Amino acid sequence: MCGRFTLALEHERLLLQYGFTDVDFTFRPRYNIAPMQESPVVAVDDGKRIMQLMRWGLVPSWSKDETIGNRLINARAETVREKPSFRASFKRRRCLVPATGYFEWKELPGSLPTKKLKAPMYFTIREGEPFSFAGLWDTWERFDGKRLATFTIITTEPSVLAAQVHNRMPVILPKSEESLWLEGDDESAAGLLRSYPETDLSVYEVSKVVNSPRNDSPECIVRVA
DNA sequence: CCAGACGTTGTT
DNA sequence: GTCTGG
DNA sequence: CCAGACGTTGTT
């Protein structure tokens, strides 16, 4: 799965990556983005591409309360077109989730059943090159009428490398497939939900500093092994 | 018909 | 142990 | 994903 990621680049670099010249937020590099926090998302609204901050953890428009978002941080590629929580978003609200890396916690063998030891592992594409997760978004109306925009990251079977760490991995879209994901028909978009080519993916262990969502510094991505 | 669920992960 | 918050 | 809370009463 994917429960933390990074977007460690400057505001101008982020806009350049997706061809935007102006957005309504100021971005600072992030080294530990956790569920329930906001992050920039590229979506299509009214036929135009927009980039705006959304909260991680999808809250479907029909939800009675927003707490469901805690649990909808990922959507399985295998079932995303059927599940009530995701299918409407899959049809009309696919999005790109900009990132420069993501974390997975690897269970270490030999640890007592009662005390599971886990090591945080950090994945990047070509040494930190920006990329996009395949995502879905939706909006939810609060009691006060304000709209909450949220997103989820789609997961799939891991590649051979990713499988050494975990049994799921987020769907990473090559730059050449981003337009099809955003603006293609459902069938074409669904065809993009596969594991990322082995050769471009790297992974190394990082310290437990990343464990706490309160820590958001470059120390989170320093290699320790 | 209305009421209630709608999800993923990992662990058992 | 389980749920909520980040 | 992990960290941190998890409760009531009464008082400030």
Place this chain on the structure above:
DNA sequence: GTCTGG
């Protein structure tokens, strides 16, 4: 919103 369970 839409489907399932009662």
